[in-house]
Amino acid sequence: MAIIELQNVTKDYGNNRGIFTINLSIKPGEAFGFIGTNGAGKTTTIRHLMGFLKPHTGTVKINNLDAWKNAAEIKQSVGYIPGEIAFPDVSTGWNFIHQQAALLQLTDLSYANELVNRLQLDPSANIKRMSKGMKQKTAIVVALMADLPILILDEPTTGLDPLMRAEFIQIIKEEKAKGKTIFMSSHMFEEIEETCDTVAMIKDGKIHTITPISTITSNKSQQFMIEFSNEQDCTRFMQEKFHSIRMNLTTASVTVQNHTLNEFLAILSMYPFNNLTEQKHTLQEYFYQLYAGGPSHD
Amino acid sequence: MINGTIFKQTLRANIKLWLIFTLVLTLLQVVMVSVFDDRMITDIGHMVEGTPLAGFFGQTTLLSMLASTFYAIHGVIFPIIYIIMTANSLIAAQVDRGSMAYLLSTPTKRSTIIVTQASYLIIALVVMFCIETVAGFITLQVFQSDVDVVIADFMMLNIGLFLLMFAISGISFFFSSLCNLSKNSLAFGAGIPLAFFLFQLLSSVDDSLEVLRYFTMNALFDTAAILEGENYWWQFGILLGIGIVLYIASLVVFKRKDLPL
Numbered sequence: 001m002a003i004i005e006l007q008n009v010t011k012d013y014g015n016n017r018g019i020f021t022i023n024l025s026i027k028p029g030e031a032f033g034f035i036g037t038n039g040a041g042k043t044t045t046i047r048h049l050m051g052f053l054k055p056h057t058g059t060v061k062i063n064n065l066d067a068w069k070n071a072a073e074i075k076q077s078v079g080y081i082p083g084e085i086a087f088p089d090v091s092t093g094w095n096f097i098h099q100q101a102a103l104l105q106l107t108d109l110s111y112a113n114e115l116v117n118r119l120q121l122d123p124s125a126n127i128k129r130m131s132k133g134m135k136q137k138t139a140i141v142v143a144l145m146a147d148l149p150i151l152i153l154d155e156p157t158t159g160l161d162p163l164m165r166a167e168f169i170q171i172i173k174e175e176k177a178k179g180k181t182i183f184m185s186s187h188m189f190e191e192i193e194e195t196c197d198t199v200a201m202i203k204d205g206k207i208h209t210i211t212p213i214s215t216i217t218s219n220k221s222q223q224f225m226i227e228f229s230n231e232q233d234c235t236r237f238m239q240e241k242f243h244s245i246r247m248n249l250t251t252a253s254v255t256v257q258n259h260t261l262n263e264f265l266a267i268l269s270m271y272p273f274n275n276l277t278e279q280k281h282t283l284q285e286y287f288y289q290l291y292a293g294g295p296s297h298d
Numbered sequence: 299m300i301n302g303t304i305f306k307q308t309l310r311a312n313i314k315l316w317l318i319f320t321l322v323l324t325l326l327q328v329v330m331v332s333v334f335d336d337r338m339i340t341d342i343g344h345m346v347e348g349t350p351l352a353g354f355f356g357q358t359t360l361l362s363m364l365a366s367t368f369y370a371i372h373g374v375i376f377p378i379i380y381i382i383m384t385a386n387s388l389i390a391a392q393v394d395r396g397s398m399a400y401l402l403s404t405p406t407k408r409s410t411i412i413v414t415q416a417s418y419l420i421i422a423l424v425v426m427f428c429i430e431t432v433a434g435f436i437t438l439q440v441f442q443s444d445v446d447v448v449i450a451d452f453m454m455l456n457i458g459l460f461l462l463m464f465a466i467s468g469i470s471f472f473f474s475s476l477c478n479l480s481k482n483s484l485a486f487g488a489g490i491p492l493a494f495f496l497f498q499l500l501s502s503v504d505d506s507l508e509v510l511r512y513f514t515m516n517a518l519f520d521t522a523a524i525l526e527g528e529n530y531w532w533q534f535g536i537l538l539g540i541g542i543v544l545y546i547a548s549l550v551v552f553k554r555k556d557l558p559l
Binding site for chain 1: 303304307387396399406407
């Protein structure tokens with residue numbers, strides 16, 4: 001059933017570096033986010049998926065084929081953006097795109113052209129003189145142009161400006177809607193949150209949690225930060241029926257169930273306050289909690 | 299097994315370097331052949347008599363002069379430099395830089411990449427030496443038509459030199475396939491051929507250093523044996539064998555190793 005499956009994959013480089021007993025199972029059509037700090041093992045895991053590295057123990061399978069032994073065969077259905085962009089010795093972006101198309105035996109470049117337009121890329125530029133963002137866009141075009149069913153993206157938005165990142169996320173959402181399986185590593189929480197169904201967090205080469213995004217960004221309740229005009233009001237507000245935590249003399253953090261939002265606003269309107277901000281339940285927050293402590297389950 | 303797209307790209311990226319080296323090698327051969335003058339050699343022979351250089355000029359035929367100059371120094375070192383630079387750029391440099399990831403992210407087998415790149419290097423050397431040989435042959439006909447030259451020996455010198463370069467390219471290509479870093483690939487892929495060259499050179503300069511002949515593969519290209527009609531086929535066979543074994547070994551190590559891409 002799983003289209004990408006890692007079973008007890010270990011690659012031990014010594015000194016606690018490497019990845020250890022990684023188990024992941026990704027269903028067809030799933031968008032899988034992979035989050036971790038620099039050096040946590042994201043790229044090492046992806047290199048195993050691509051068949052660049054041979055695991056010391058365990059198996060990596062894509063489409064039920066061994067990622068190491070059948071690496072070339074698997075690539076018929078995998079589009080890949082490497083974590084480090086280093087192009088071959090070709091002159092222009094178009095030359096590179098055409099060369100990759102030839103290697104992929106792709107003759108129809110209409111989708112490549114569409115992506116070039118959407119990302120506002122100028123592939124006629126000399127590839128060695130391209131800016132980081134331009135190179136990244138070229139890599140994105142090359143990975144997506146063949147319309148392959150599995151996408152493996154290693155930090156795909158590195159170097160993109162915010163507008164282009166938004167466009168890229170839109171493109172990924174469309175790819176997902178087409179039914180593609182997406183494996184995307186990142187240290188940008190927003191993009192994982194917006195595109196992925198499931199997120200795995202990796203720390204020191206071990207998977208810490210695998211969680212559906214929906215449970216992280218749950219919207220049954222909301223959290224607000226209120227800054228009152230004076231200390232007394234804040235103290236008085238703490239007596240109300242809401243679940244509040246006092247942050248300092250004049251500030252309180254309140255958790256409100258969605259169905260009591262009206263009531264909350266009605267009560268709050270009786271208090272003089274300076275500021276009201278919504279605290280989003282983000283992946284980032286979740287991630288920080290995880291990194292702050294908590295045992296790994298391996 | 300050879301991928302046309304990769305071959306074309308490799309050709310495009312490497313043709314300039316190849317052209318320069320082929321041109322230099324061919325010009326050297328042409329100059330060496332055309333400047334030969336019986337009388338001049340005899341004069342120099344007298345001049346350096348009693349010095350370590352006497353060995354170089356002791357013989358006076360055109361081919362023996364070429365054997366101790368072009369086929370011992372220029373014709374050896376220039377192709378070696380070409381091989382070192384090219385072999386490293388074909389595999390190790392692309393792994394080091396990371397651009398190999400793009401070839402391997404397509405349905406291209408590692409073995410296809412090795413076979414394609416190795417073919418390029420071998421074909422480049424074959425064509426380089428064909429051009430050099432033809433140019434040398436024409437120069438012989440034009441400038442030295444009055445000198446008696448055994449054409450078969452001239453051909454054998456070139457075939458022998460090519461086989462030596464084939465074996466050396468095997469060394470450089472093997473380390474290019476084995477190492478993930480250019481600096482390591484170059485340390486061995488350049489270091490070993492250059493050491494062989496120096497050993498061969500030193501061993502021919504002074505008798506006391508002759509023992510170095512046993513530590514260099516270049517001694518298997520035995521110009522004296524070719525010119526004196528001794529049996530040299532076994533040496534050619536060994537050079538060919540070394541080359542083939544190293545190219546096969548390149549394929550095996552590259553297929554099995556981890557790539558940090």
